[in-house]
Amino acid sequence: MVDRHPLFMPLILLGGLVFGFGLGFSHMARPEVVLNFLTFDDLGLLFVMFGGAIVAGLAFWIVPRIRSTAPLTGEPYGRRLKSFDRNVLIGGSIFGVGWGLSGICPGAAYASLGVGNVTILWAIAGMFVGAYVQGAFRGASTASQSATPADD
């Protein structure tokens, strides 16, 4: 589909491996640990989130000052900036209900499968159902809004 550098996929895989190992080692892949954090029984998870954000933040800050584009894709180095609207609050709140009920988020769910927790397939199935339901709902509403101009 797209011509990619031969090292593109190996690097994605390596990044995923390190990312997943970290989620396992930190125990964030265990819903119990996340729930203990949210009920203030063990605040250690703060170090996972801030540790990860600081390491990523240093790279996002330093790398663009050294090089302008990424070697494997030619993409410009930038930061992850998304526009703000009320969806961030609505979606964030719905996400929070799910995270607080189950103790699981997407990346940690994939990692949980890796530590042998097959029970987490319930959560992964739920996430796909949720992503499909919102996609079907929003797709339909977007299509009806843009029906007239899209006819050209």
Place this chain on the structure above:
Amino acid sequence: MIAELLGAATVETLFPNGISRYAIGGVLVGLGTVLIYLGTGITAGASTFLESTLSYVSDRERFQQFRFVSSRDWRVVFALGIVGGAALYALTFQSGLVTSELYASGNGGELRDIGGVTIWLTDVQPWRLFLGGVFVGIGTRIGKGCTSGHGICGVGSVSRTSLVGVVTFLIVAIVTANLVAAAGVVP
């Protein structure tokens, strides 16, 4: 130093499993993100995988957008990498093959030995996992990110949108988890 400031007893209460496994794990999560960023310029989040993977099986316009179809193959590889990396942890530290003073094994859930490999299984009830998963799947897609997209990449980018997103889901999750616990739902 933190221990001297707060007093050892307080630290013990707030961090009963210490902080080293959390901090090391967090740094590794960050490093995984950075490796991909260095080579590709991509700030990878974990939850777009849900919609981009649905594009393989659903013809709906929503999922057939270019941004999903053009990234779906590497997002599968990224997710499989996360599964594999966690499996490497399970084969080493979780199975006791490798030990370190910096790794506290923790409690909760069930450890089961299968042919020398220790797997871990959650005790959290399936209905909580499934229903929570549905909310997570809806919320992350409407809210433009999850704990890795907003929490790691967005906060690392000092994005105000992501900071607001993280504060929002953190507060709602804390309230939800405490309400569920107060209602006597365990585990």
